[in-house]
Amino acid sequence: MKFENLSYSAYRQKLFDTQFTVTDLVTTFLNRINEGKQHNAFISILEQRALQRAAEIDKRIRQGKTGKLTGLILAVKDNIHVKDVKTTCASRILSNFIPPFSATVIKKLEAEDAIIIGKTNMDEFAMGSSSETSYYGAVHNPVDPECVPGGSSGGSAAAVSAGMAVAALGSDTGGSIRQPAAFCGIVGLKPTYGRVSRFGLVAFASSLDQIGPLATNVEDCARILEVIAGYDERDFTSANVDVPKYTNSLKQGISGLTIGLPDEYFSEGLDPYIRRAIINTVDLLKKNGAEIVPVSLPHTDYAIADYYILATAEASSNLERYDGARYGVRADEVHSLEQMYVKSRSEGFGNEVKRRIMLGTYALAAGYYDKYYRKAQKVRTLIKRDFEKAFTRCDCLITPTSPTTAFKIGEKTDEPLAMYLSDIYTVTANLAGIPGMSIPCGTDENGLPIGLQLLAAPFQEEKIFRIAYHLETLLNAQ
Amino acid sequence: MEFEPVIGLEIHAQLTTKSKIFCRCSTKFGADPNSQVCPVCLGMPGVLPVINKTAVEYAIKMGLATNCTIASHSVFARKNYFYPDLPKGYQISQFEEPLCLNGYLEIGLEGKSHKIGITRIHLEEDAGKSVHAEDWVEQNETLVDVNRCGVPLIEIVSEPDIRSPQQAYAYLNGLRQILQYLEICDGNMEEGSLRCDANISVRPKGATEFGVKTEMKNMNSFRGVEKALEFEIARQIDIIKSGGRVQQETLLWDERNSVAVPMRSKEEAHDYRYFPEPDLLPLAVDDQWKKSVKESMPELPVARRKRFVENYQIPDYDAGILTENRAVADYFEDVAGRVNDAKLTSNWVMGEVLRALNERKQDIREFPIRSNRLAELLKILLKKEISASVAKTVFKEMLVSEDSPEKIVEARGLTQISDSSEIADIIDQVIANNPKEVEKYRSGKTKLFGFLMGQVMKATRGTANPQLVNKILKEKLDE
Numbered sequence: 001m002k003f004e005n006l007s008y009s010a011y012r013q014k015l016f017d018t019q020f021t022v023t024d025l026v027t028t029f030l031n032r033i034n035e036g037k038q039h040n041a042f043i044s045i046l047e048q049r050a051l052q053r054a055a056e057i058d059k060r061i062r063q064g065k066t067g068k069l070t071g072l073i074l075a076v077k078d079n080i081h082v083k084d085v086k087t088t089c090a091s092r093i094l095s096n097f098i099p100p101f102s103a104t105v106i107k108k109l110e111a112e113d114a115i116i117i118g119k120t121n122m123d124e125f126a127m128g129s130s131s132e133t134s135y136y137g138a139v140h141n142p143v144d145p146e147c148v149p150g151g152s153s154g155g156s157a158a159a160v161s162a163g164m165a166v167a168a169l170g171s172d173t174g175g176s177i178r179q180p181a182a183f184c185g186i187v188g189l190k191p192t193y194g195r196v197s198r199f200g201l202v203a204f205a206s207s208l209d210q211i212g213p214l215a216t217n218v219e220d221c222a223r224i225l226e227v228i229a230g231y232d233e234r235d236f237t238s239a240n241v242d243v244p245k246y247t248n249s250l251k252q253g254i255s256g257l258t259i260g261l262p263d264e265y266f267s268e269g270l271d272p273y274i275r276r277a278i279i280n281t282v283d284l285l286k287k288n289g290a291e292i293v294p295v296s297l298p299h300t301d302y303a304i305a306d307y308y309i310l311a312t313a314e315a316s317s318n319l320e321r322y323d324g325a326r327y328g329v330r331a332d333e334v335h336s337l338e339q340m341y342v343k344s345r346s347e348g349f350g351n352e353v354k355r356r357i358m359l360g361t362y363a364l365a366a367g368y369y370d371k372y373y374r375k376a377q378k379v380r381t382l383i384k385r386d387f388e389k390a391f392t393r394c395d396c397l398i399t400p401t402s403p404t405t406a407f408k409i410g411e412k413t414d415e416p417l418a419m420y421l422s423d424i425y426t427v428t429a430n431l432a433g434i435p436g437m438s439i440p441c442g443t444d445e446n447g448l449p450i451g452l453q454l455l456a457a458p459f460q461e462e463k464i465f466r467i468a469y470h471l472e473t474l475l476n477a478q
Numbered sequence: 479m480e481f482e483p484v485i486g487l488e489i490h491a492q493l494t495t496k497s498k499i500f501c502r503c504s505t506k507f508g509a510d511p512n513s514q515v516c517p518v519c520l521g522m523p524g525v526l527p528v529i530n531k532t533a534v535e536y537a538i539k540m541g542l543a544t545n546c547t548i549a550s551h552s553v554f555a556r557k558n559y560f561y562p563d564l565p566k567g568y569q570i571s572q573f574e575e576p577l578c579l580n581g582y583l584e585i586g587l588e589g590k591s592h593k594i595g596i597t598r599i600h601l602e603e604d605a606g607k608s609v610h611a612e613d614w615v616e617q618n619e620t621l622v623d624v625n626r627c628g629v630p631l632i633e634i635v636s637e638p639d640i641r642s643p644q645q646a647y648a649y650l651n652g653l654r655q656i657l658q659y660l661e662i663c664d665g666n667m668e669e670g671s672l673r674c675d676a677n678i679s680v681r682p683k684g685a686t687e688f689g690v691k692t693e694m695k696n697m698n699s700f701r702g703v704e705k706a707l708e709f710e711i712a713r714q715i716d717i718i719k720s721g722g723r724v725q726q727e728t729l730l731w732d733e734r735n736s737v738a739v740p741m742r743s744k745e746e747a748h749d750y751r752y753f754p755e756p757d758l759l760p761l762a763v764d765d766q767w768k769k770s771v772k773e774s775m776p777e778l779p780v781a782r783r784k785r786f787v788e789n790y791q792i793p794d795y796d797a798g799i800l801t802e803n804r805a806v807a808d809y810f811e812d813v814a815g816r817v818n819d820a821k822l823t824s825n826w827v828m829g830e831v832l833r834a835l836n837e838r839k840q841d842i843r844e845f846p847i848r849s850n851r852l853a854e855l856l857k858i859l860l861k862k863e864i865s866a867s868v869a870k871t872v873f874k875e876m877l878v879s880e881d882s883p884e885k886i887v888e889a890r891g892l893t894q895i896s897d898s899s900e901i902a903d904i905i906d907q908v909i910a911n912n913p914k915e916v917e918k919y920r921s922g923k924t925k926l927f928g929f930l931m932g933q934v935m936k937a938t939r940g941t942a943n944p945q946l947v948n949k950i951l952k953e954k955l956d957e
Contacts, residue, residue, distance in 0.1 A: 081524050089523070099524060101517055202523040207756035235526050236758050314756055317558050320567020321521045325622075341560055364558075364751035373753055 008072050008166050009219045015061060015071045022061070022071040022115065026054040029073045029117055033164045039140045041149075041158040043078045044086055044119040057113045067113030068227055072220075074109065075165035077156050078119040079126055080211065081200040082106050089202050090134035091124045093322045093329050093348025103200020104235070105169065105211050105228040112227050117165055120155030124350045125319065126176055126204045128152050129422045130412065133352040138409055143185055143449060147406035150180030156214050157184040167215040167224060171201055173208045174307050175401075175426025178438035181214050182401035182451020185440045187468070188214040189221045192458045193433035194239035196225075197232030203318040205311035206237075208430040218439065218468045222246035225461065241459055249462035250469040257467060259285060260295035260394030265425055273444040274400045278452055281441045282398055284474055285467070293394055297386040300428060302379050304420055307427040309363045309376040316360030322348060355416065384432045391457040396467055399425050401438040401451030425453060435461045439468050441475065480683040481718070483711045484691075485640035485676055489653060490631050491663040492604065492671040493536045498628035499603050500527030500570065505630075507669070511609070511623040519628040521565030526757050533630035534577070536662040537601045538763065538771045540632055541578030543656045543778055544596050548768050552577040552600075554755040559748055562622050563606035571602035571633075573752040577761065583656075584780065585648040586798075594649050595637030604629040632663075638677065638688065643707035650674060650703060655779050659804045667699050674703050679724070680714045689714070690724040694738060697731045706731040710738055782807055790820035799828050805842045806832070809849050816853035819860060826856060830873050847876050855883040867940040868892045896943045898950065901934075904942070905951050908933045919955055930955070 015022060030047055057070060076082060079089045081099035083106075088094045106116070123133040131139040131154025141149040142162035149158040153170030157180035160168050170177040172190035181188025189212045196211045203209060213224035226247060231240040261282065266275060286292050324330035324344030331343035349357070363372040390397060402422055412419040429436035434455055441452035452471075456463045498505055501518035518525045541548050555573035578599035585592050606624040615621055634653060640646050654672060657663040665672050674697055679689035694710055697703045709731075714724050729738040777785070779801050786797035786807075801807045806827065814823040831852070835842055855876065859869045864887055875886045887893055895901060908930060909916050919926040934947050 087523065094523065097523065099517075099522065103524065199526050200524045203757075205756075234528060236528050237526075237756075313753060317556050317568050317751070317753070320558060320560065321523065321565060323560060323567060325562050326520065326565060327522065337562065361751065364753050366749045366751075369751075369753070 006160075006163050006166055006216050007220060008069070008215070008223065009217070012071065016066065018061070022054040022057045023051065025071055025073060026050045026115060026117065029164060029166075032162070033118060033159075036142070036162045036164050038145065039142055039149075039158050039162055039164075040137050041121055041139055041155040041162065041164060042075070042118040043088055043090065043121050043136050043155070046082075046085060046116055046118050049085070050115050050117050053110075053115050057115065060113065067111070069109060069112040069114040069223065072109075072114040072224075073117050073166040074114050075118050075120045075156055075159040075168040076106065076116050077122055077153050077168070077170045079122065079171055079202040079204075080106065080169055081202075082116055082119070085119065087119070087202060088135070089125045090122045090136055091349065091353065092135045093344070094202075095135065095329060097328050099200070101200065103211075104197035104232045106200065108227050109224075114227075118159070120153070120159055120168060122155050123152035123176075124353050125202070125315070126152040126171055126173055126209075127315070127352050127356050129175070129179060129419050130407070130409075131155060131158075131180070132409065132413055133350055135350060140409070141184060141406050143183075143447070144406065146408055147448065148183065148409050150183030150402070150406065152176040152180075153188075153214065154180045154183075157181055157186060157188065160184070160186050160214050160216060167213055167220050169211055169228075170214050171204070171209055171211050172426075172430065173204050173210075173311060174430050175423045177212045177214060178426050178436055178451065178453060179402050179422065181438040182440075182449065182453075183406040185443075185449030186214055186216050187218055187221050187437065187439050187472075188212065189225065189437045189461070189464070190429060190435060191225060191229065191461060192239070192435045193430070194237055195229050195241075195435070195459065195461070197228075197230070197235040197238045199232055199234040203314075205314040206318060207314060208307075208311055210430070218465060218472050219247065219250055221437070222250060222465050222469075239459070244462055246462060246465055249465045252466050253289075254285065254467055254470045255289040257396065257463065258291045258293055258394040259467070260293050260390055260397045262295050262297045262300070262390065262397055262399060264297050264300035265399035269421070269424070270400060270403050271405065271444065274403070274405065274450050277442040277444075277450045278398065278400050281452055281471065281475070285398075285471065288470070288474060290467070295390040295393055295397065297383075297390060297428070299379065299382045299386050303383060303428045303431060304424055306376050306379045306383065307423070307431060308359065308420060309372050310380065310431070312356040312360030313363045313373050313376075314360065316357045316364065319349075319353070319357055324348070352416070380431050383428055387428070387432045387434055387455075387457070395456065395460070395463050397455040399453045399455065401425060401453040405444045405446070405448035405450060429455055434458055435464055437464050437468055439472060441471075481680045481711075481715045482641060482683040482685075483643075483707070484638045484679045484681060484688055485643075485646050485707060486638040487634075487636045487640065487646060487649065488675045488677070489634040489636075489650065490673040491540075491634065491653075491657055491665070493533055493630040493632060493662050494664060495530055495532045495536065495630055497530060499530045499533045499601070499630035500628055503628065507671075509625055511621070512625060514625045515627070519565070520624060521567070521627075527570060527755075529758060529761065530630065533601060534761065534763070535771050535774075536630070536660070537577050537599060537632045538768065539660045539662060539775055540634070540657065541581065541599050542768075542772055542775065543660060544578075544581040544583050544599070544634070544653075546578035546581030546596060546599060548763055549575065549577055549579060550763055551575065552761045552763070554601075554758045554761065555752045556755050557750045557752055559750060561605070562620065563608045563624070563627070565606070565624060565627060569603060569605060570755050570758070572600035575760075576600035577763070583649060583652050585645065585652050587645060587648050592639075592641075592645060594639045594645070597635045597637050599632050599634045602631050602633060603627070604631050638679075643704045643711070646676065646707055647700060647704045650700060652779075655802065659776060659778055661804075667702075670698075676703070676707060678707060678710045678714070680711055680718065689718075690726050692724065692726065693728045695728060695730055695741070696733075698733060702731060702733050705733075705736060706738060709736065713738070776804070779804075790814060790824070792820055792824045796821075796824045796828060799832075800824060803842070809842050809845075812849035813853045813856065816850065817856040817860065819856070822856060822860065826852065830870065834877060846878075847873070851876060851883065858883055858887065862894065862943070863887070864892060864894050865940055865942075865944055867935070868894070871940065892939070892941050894943050895938055895941050896946060898946060901942055901946050902950050902954070904937050905934055905947070905954055908937060909954060916955065927951070927955070
């Protein structure tokens with residue numbers, strides 16, 4: 001059996017028409033995962049669990065019961081809990097950790113009969129932009145195996161891009177869904193902060209983290225967001241805001257919408273191929289009825305520094321619980337409490353995680369707090385205001401997702417600052433708490449995918465879906 | 479030179495909410511180790527805290543009761559440090575923006591009133607317990623009990639307004655009284671539901687600058703606080719008098735040996751790296767919420783004491799003792815409402831009832847003589863059916879019997895003898911049996927009247943009407 005078109009929206013009805021079963025689907029995808037092992041996209045493959053769930057769902061289909069995501073083959077980033085299945089965060093320190101509960105998003109997805117096929121590889125604790133810092137080794141980009149898939153949700157992006165899953169969940173703290181989606185030529189959405197419950201997501205930077213979908217197309221993302229969004233009483237930061245029927249917004253067209261182009265996102269450092277691809281796409285939208293306005297986000301220059309202070313500060317605290325005392329890996333031959341902490345953490349964390357813990361510890365230390373953390377909070381407010389102002393003039397912003405296309409594995413591993421700069425266009429959405437999506441928009445001279453980023457005001461995902469769906473249709477027709 | 483101590487107290491009170499502050503686990507004391515835990519209070523990866531509204535309300539109550547301003551916007555913060563009984567590696571507390579600010583408590587001491595400023599009251603979670611001293615723990619082993627993790631606490635921080643260990647005691651006691659009135663903390667220092675740390679310095683009397691302060695921890699009883707403060711004040715004065723300088727340090731009170739020992743400096747050297755807790759939005763308390771919390775509060779000790787003096791016309795001293803404990807005050811009011819003599823009721827509650835409670839180490843809520851039964855007894859007494867001493871006998875009987883006081887009086891033949899001829903007969907007998915004393919009395923030693931009176935009462939097991947005995951005995955002796 002072949003599934004050429006990996007869109008859930010395209011095959012969903014076939015399941016109810018019994019053209020094939022969910023078990024057939026799961027078997028096919030398990031084979032694909034097996035054939036695609038060289039990508040190193042998965043940390044755990046849930047073969048038995050998925051087949052068992054498939055049999056149950058097939059039974060429900062026969063009984064005429066339908067879920068909103070019946071038979072969706074889903075890969076889940078390995079920092080989101082699935083009950084009784086290992087959550088490693090691609091770290092040695094959690095390599096044996098089995099959570100006794102599922103994340104809220106997993107409960108919601110499984111209640112709608114989605115099937116989790118495996119847990120995907122990632123940068124350790126989601127800290128990275130290339131999926132190279134994993135304890136389980138680097139992930140390869142299916143488009144070009146010599147290249148990184150982006151990060152930190154690189155395994156999720158690679159799995160979808162290589163057809164090893166129909167869709168995936170990722171987490172986005174500074175671009176970790178959007179940038180790998182761009183590098184792998186798929187669609188990835190970071191929802192508004194608070195739109196999706198974080199309960200069961202292992203925290204990296206709590207005020208920035210957000211779970212979101214990756215898929216081959218805009219409609220699948222809308223279907224998934226519709227299920228996972230909403231208030232959760234277990235997450236105090238989740239928003240009590242009604243969840244619209246996102247799929248209804250897809251075909252509303254773009255006429256009457258104003259799109260802003262922020263100057264600061266097209267400045268030096270941007271690959272000319274990417275600039276051209278984005279500008280051409282904006283022209284296409286203009287021809288199809290959208291109004292284009294220039295806007296300014298003057299504090300953009302401070303975003304990377306701001307992000308790396310706040311994210312690492314929160315991370316340094318969030319990662320204190322990994323001390324070898326209760327769960328996870330404890331170092332052998334320790335003879336004192338302090339030794340247990342030092343050795344377990346020294347052996348359990350990789351270099352990038354250690355670097356960020358140190359940076360964050362420093363930013364919060366007595367005597368430096370005002371200079372770094374407090375100042376960074378103020379800058380964050382300024383960045384948020386930039387967006388608030390911009391969204392009084394337009395419905396959506398269009399920017400590149402990343403200043404470059406996928407780079408070579410190993411190219412930036414010794415240059416943390418160069419690596420951090422690949423998040424330059426994505427971190428602002430996390431700092432401002434606004435939704436952002438990356439959709440494919442052509443390729444560069446090497447055939448590597450280019451991502452276009454759409455940003456909207458908080459809880460305006462519908463506008464993103466409208467434009468993205470329209471654009472996808474236009475680009476597919478070209 | 480005369481010295482003056484300057485003391486500030488930091489008091490932690492465990493709140494008596496049914497569930498923990500950030501999860502739904504029970505807070506019940508004394509459960510099996512690690513039986514009241516869940517992924518949230520165990521600090522597993524992927525969990526998030528959710529604020530217990532009742533804990534916030536309890537803290538607001540304490541703030542209102544101590545004249546604090548309740549912040550409409552307060553912020554939880556993380557206090558970061560590694561310790562085995564702290565599963566997350568940080569304690570969720572409040573730091574820069576606490577819930578309650580700028581209050582005070584008035585304390586009375588030796589007839590003088592003192593206003594002790596309260597800098598702030600904030601909410602936080604308790605840590606777990608490291609267990610090493612129990613006999614079931616192996617040597618060189620420390621076990622961790624996480625049950626207490628996440629039990630809500632309030633920390634009440636005073637201004638350095640306290641000038642003596644006695645004031646500190648009165649302040650601590652005043653706070654405990656309010657906590658208990660509000661029914662938000664059981665106030666038990668020995669069990670650790672109320673904990674007290676102190677900052678202490680001394681300075682020449684009249685000086686305005688503060689001296690170098692030390693911090694005293696591990697004071698596990700009210701008397702311990704007083705003793706530790708006395709010790710530390712004397713120690714600091716000695717140092718200064720002998721030309722030395724007080725070192726800023728943290729001391730642990732060793733109750734058994736009555737000395738303070740310095741904490742190891744390594745344990746002190748913490749940089750807690752406080753920062754706002756990103757998993758919790760700022761806490762918003764609007765006027766509506768504040769108002770409804772206020773309306774749910776009971777009358778507080780100071781106001782009640784004042785009302786007792788005004789309404790019941792009893793001395794302030796009585797009112798102070800009766801309002802010390804809310805349940806005792808309730809008991810008094812119930813009895814006084816049934817018996818038309820508040821002073822008599824006050825005497826009985828302060829005397830017999832409190833004495834019995836003390837002897838039995840009992841809470842008044844478990845006292846066998848309920849308020850309605852004491853009222854019955856006092857009514858008989860007021861009707862002069864029994865004498866005061868008989869009433870005390872009946873009271874003792876009521877502690878072990880469920881019978882009504884009337885029934886006890888009847889069954890034991892304790893009804894008052896008010897028949898003059900019957901009393902006269904008994905008196906004649908007493909006079910006949912004590913010729914020496916009678917003679918002495920008649921020759922001027924009138925003090926012996928009491929003795930003879932006692933003999934009559936003894937002969938009647940206290941049931942003779944004392945006024946009649948007094949009258950007839952006098953007549954007969956003066957014949």
